Amino acid sequence: MKKNTNFFERITELIHYKRFRSVHDFAINGLGYSSSEKLNRLKKEGTRPSYDILEDIANKFDDINVDWLLTGRESMLKRVSEFAGGKEILPAPIISMHRKTIDTIRDIQDVPLYDLEATSGLVELFKGSSGEAVLDRIRIPGIANCDGGVYVKGDSMYPLLKSGDIVLYKKVNLDKIFWGEMYLLSIKIDDWSEYITVKFVQKSDLGDEYIKLVSQNQHHQPKDMLMEHINAIALIRASIRLHN
Incomplete structure (x- = not known):
């Protein structure tokens, strides 16, 4: 000292x-x-x-x-x-x-932790119109700038991430993807609904109109997805696991 x-x-x-x-x-x-x-x-x-x-x-x-x-x-x-x-x-x-x-x-930045169930989806959350959905604030010195945090659901990224973990994200455009990194995505199902997931994003063998979504869990198969079906995407900056 x-x-x-x-x-x-x-x-x-x-x-x-x-x-x-x-x-x-x-x-x-x-x-x-x-x-x-x-x-x-x-x-x-x-x-x-x-x-x-x-x-x-x-x-x-x-x-x-x-x-x-x-x-x-x-x-x-x-x-x-x-x-x-x-x-x-x-x-x-x-x-x-x-x-x-x-x-x-x-x-030191305060990163808002959002309740996705209280929002109209990831797209609206990324627009910044879900201030009422803030559950808490997260402060971690030394991490890169983040736009928010959400709870993970499902087991597609297990054991790297498990349901209940928190991921901190930074919004990006589809033309700014770092291949092989982990992303939070909103995928269009139809005109009224979306599927929100966390995946590794890789280049697809089907061409530039597609991206490949890859899970950590070996029981989930990779899937090629049309870029136009991606409503929103954010780079995962950090993850937090809570232990009881």
């Missing part, structure tokens, strides 16, 4: 570790302050924290090493007082953030 960080920078690192959106979010929802003014004053070089800030952080987050917060010494997390075979177990190391990461913590 660097010794030359100031108190505000260590608070920012704590905010990143605890996954708050910003200093304001940490002050309001983490410490129960009415504003972030008290913490923002600590940005000024040489400003010292008041005792009540240290006390509030220590009371709210009992895993945080207050000595680290005050001086920058030792590690962010307290030493774990457990032993296995006479050997002390220490918390996993915290990776020091680059200054750029600290400065851009406010810019």
Whole structure:
């Protein structure tokens, strides 16, 4: 851990570790302050924290090493007082953030998680007309820009994806496909209905008017599909599996 960080920078690192959106979010929802003014004053070089800030952080987050917060010494997390075979177990190391990461913590994207059953389909969802279908927000540092997330249904991509997993997607045009990548697709069944699925998209042997949709599950056969039957398509950026 660097010794030359100031108190505000260590608070920012704590905010990143605890996954708050910003200093304001940490002050309001983490410490129960009415504003972030008290913490923002600590940005000024040489400003010292008041005792009540240290006390509030220590009371709210009992895993945080207050000595680290005050001086920058030792590690962010307290030493774990457990032993296995006479050997002390220490918390996993915290990776020091680059200054750029600290400065851009406010810019971590909020990805809306949508309920597809509450929308009129993937096409309408991609048009941005389904704000009422947002179930929650997902925040994962370091991933490429995403437009949204949905729950996976079915077993065609098992074991890579299983029903109930979440995929985060980025809308693309059919002429911008990266062959072999995984996509979320809306396939036209008739004038009133669509089939929504996740597949690997490959070039078809039938010509440029087709694409080949390939499943991970070996019990699902590849299928060539006319491009004109694809209503909407999005590149899968990330997947999330929830474990009970």
